Amino acid sequence: MTQPSRNLGALIGARICHDLISPVGAISNGLELMGLSGVPEGPEMALVVGSAAHANARLRFFRVAFGLSSDGQSMTAQELHSIIQGVYNARVACDWQVDGPLPRKMAQAAFLALLCAEQAIPLGGTVTVTGSGDGLNLSTTGERLDPRPEHWGWLSVPEEGDLDDLPAAQVQFALLPGLLAEMGRGAAVDLNGPVTLSF
Numbered sequence: 298m299t300q301p302s303r304n305l306g307a308l309i310g311a312r313i314c315h316d317l318i319s320p321v322g323a324i325s326n327g328l329e330l331m332g333l334s335g336v337p338e339g340p341e342m343a344l345v346v347g348s349a350a351h352a353n354a355r356l357r358f359f360r361v362a363f364g365l366s367s368d369g370q371s372m373t374a375q376e377l378h379s380i381i382q383g384v385y386n387a388r389v390a391c392d393w394q395v396d397g398p399l400p401r402k403m404a405q406a407a408f409l410a411l412l413c414a415e416q417a418i419p420l421g422g423t424v425t426v427t428g429s430g431d432g433l434n435l436s437t438t439g440e441r442l443d444p445r446p447e448h449w450g451w452l453s454v455p456e457e458g459d460l461d462d463l464p465a466a467q468v469q470f471a472l473l474p475g476l477l478a479e480m481g482r483g484a485a486v487d488l489n490g491p492v493t494l495s496f
Contacts, residue, residue, distance in 0.1 A: 317356055325349045354383025361401075362408035362469070370401035377404060385411075388421035399430050406476050410435050410494050412469040413452070417444040417492040437492040444488045452484040452494065 328346050336342065357380050361372070374397050385391035391411060399407065407426060414424040414437040422439020451463070451470040463471055477484055477496050485495040 322353055325353055350383065354380065358384045358408060361405055362412060363472070364405070366401040366405045368400075368402070371398050372401055372404045373398045381411075385424070389415050389418060390423045392423055392425040394425065394427045395429060395433065397429065402476065402480055403430050403433065406473060406480070406482075406496060407433055407435075409469045409473040409476065410496070413449070413473065413494065414492065416448060416467065417442055417488075419443050432496065434493065434495040437494075442492055444492050446488070449486055449488060452486050 325346075328342075328349055332338065332342075332346075361380065374395075377395070377399065378393060381391050381393050395407075410433070411424060411426070414435050417437050418424075418439030418441070420440045422437060422442075425436045425438075427434050427436075448463075448467045448470045452474055460471060474484065482496045485493075487493045
């Protein structure tokens with residue numbers, strides 16, 4: 298994927314997230330006000346509140362993963378923990394063991410890598426992230442590991458992939474190698490045992 302096309306895709310992703318995050322946030326605020334005004338809590342209300350919170354967290358996550366990042370930007374440890382805890386708290390857990398801030402591009406690579414790791418654990422599991430701004434390692438474990446070589450192969454030999462054959466749900470496998478190349482990095486993948494991805 299060429300740099301201009303990757304940048305255009307990032308701008309489109311940023312635009313969509315920007316336009317959606319305000320109304321979704323307004324829904325969350327409205328639900329909070331309803332709770333303060335005495336609307337009785339029940340399973341229906343809990344479902345709507347939880348869904349709105351999850352949608353808001355996913356949008357914040359996607360804004361980092363698919364948005365445009367530049368050199369010199371960074372994300373604090375608090376920002377990273379807040380986003381990750383809002384997204385990974387059910388079927389797929391994320392054990393984020395990275396202390397301190399990350400350059401924005403490294404955070405973006407980490408989030409794209411998390412989306413890749415999710416695909417290896419269809420029945421759920423845990424993705425453990427370790428390292429720092431100098432390098433990150435993701436180790437994925439679960440009840441049933443199912444990394445598809447045709448998708449994970451993009452990370453090792455991206456030029457051999459064909460975008461026409463890549464499902465939309467797997468777009469992170471095409472985006473991550475280009476981002477890592479911009480950073481002067483490559484991906485090391487091991488699909489034997491725990492699925493690991495390092496860069």
